Amino acid sequence: MIVLKWLFLTISPCDAAEPWQLGSQDAATPIMQGIIDLHHDIFFFLILILVFVLWILVRALWHFHYKENAIPQRIVHGTTIEILRTIFPSLISMFIAIPSFALLYSMDEVVVDPAITIKAIGHQWYWTYEYSDYNSSDEQSLTFDSYMIPEEDLELGQSRLLEVDNRVVVPAKTHLRIIVTSADVPHSWAVPSSGVKCDAVPGRLNQISILVQREGVYYGQCSEICGTNHAFTPIVVEAVPRKDYGSRVSNQLIPQTGEA
Amino acid sequence: MAKQYHLENEVKKVKEIVAPQGEETPDEITLKTAPADFRFPTTNQTRHCFTRYIEYHRCVAAKGDDAPECEKFAKFYRSLCPSEWVDRWNEQRENGTFPGPL
Secondary structure, eight states: OHHHHHTTOOOOOOOSOOTTOOSOOOOOSHHHHHHHHHHHHHHHHHHHHHHHHHHHHHHHHHHTOTTTOOSOOOOOOOHHHHHHHHHHHHHHHHHHHHHHHHHHHHHTOOOSOOSEEEEEEEETTEEEEEEOTTOSSSSOOEEEEEOBOOGGGOOTTOOTTTOBSSOEEEETTSEEEEEEEESSSOEEEEEGGGTEEEEEOBTOOEEEEEEOOSOEEEEEEOOSOOSTTGGGOEEEEEEEOHHHHHHHHHHHHHHHHHHO | OHHHHHHHHHHHHHHHHHSOTTSOOOOOOOOOOOOOOTTOOSSBOHHHHHHHHHHHHHHHHHHOTTOGGGHHHHHHHHHHSOHHHHHHHHHHHHHTOOOSOO
């Protein structure tokens, strides 16, 4: 990837699902990078175990075929092999468990103070987003609904069942706090590139912290069966440079304060 | 290097054309929100929002309606609580049915 960039080839990272996609989408946050790395770490052991078990299996079938070995031996005990087959699997599960726990606990760690808070509120069947950091009263709030664009209104290049009318605009390279909740039934706010999937439960506020490392548009879908239009409740996060975010929010706030 | 410098100057010129110094430009907002509170270190932040709301109203009750030191609590709970919740709690306070210790 880096080499190709040196050759001035433009590469667009994968931030939405693709046809016949097998792997994860490209990471946009350190958490997602951690998830992908953990997957690769575990896959090393997985392949190791697979090859070993297949080898033993094929060997046993070959050498202990009834024509080769008509009278089976009655061995019921072997200290060395029993010690080995206890210690090695426990070592392997330790090598898997340690990075796994490290990632798990770092995911819900509240390390730094976030710069902005965004509330994502699930509805049947759309998401409402509230930006209330700049409010000076209870009424005033930068709130908007995010509906899916129906198939017949799609423009060329837009993704079916993924595009929304109002994207969540967030600053890149900034610590974000997303408060996820629901107004009716359980939903789930998920953006694969950010490595985030958080249940939206009515009456409860769930917090997730993300740090989007690069500007881009990230697609996700509601991930908890929430009714008939569950499949038509996508999530689109647009990460913009910090200064663009500032001017966007202040531009949206000015007409509101003008009215008030 | 010289080219880079030249480019920067060009950019400055363009910026001045787009947004001249005299014209009113919207004030840049500062990115600031409720800080992480170590009373609420978990994913569940429901109590965080509720506590900040109560803290604000207790502060106002103790120090008067427009005490400047209470304003920060208001900012915190507005950042954390869904506006629907705040509206409901405000209504409950008016009716005297608010369930929290005020």
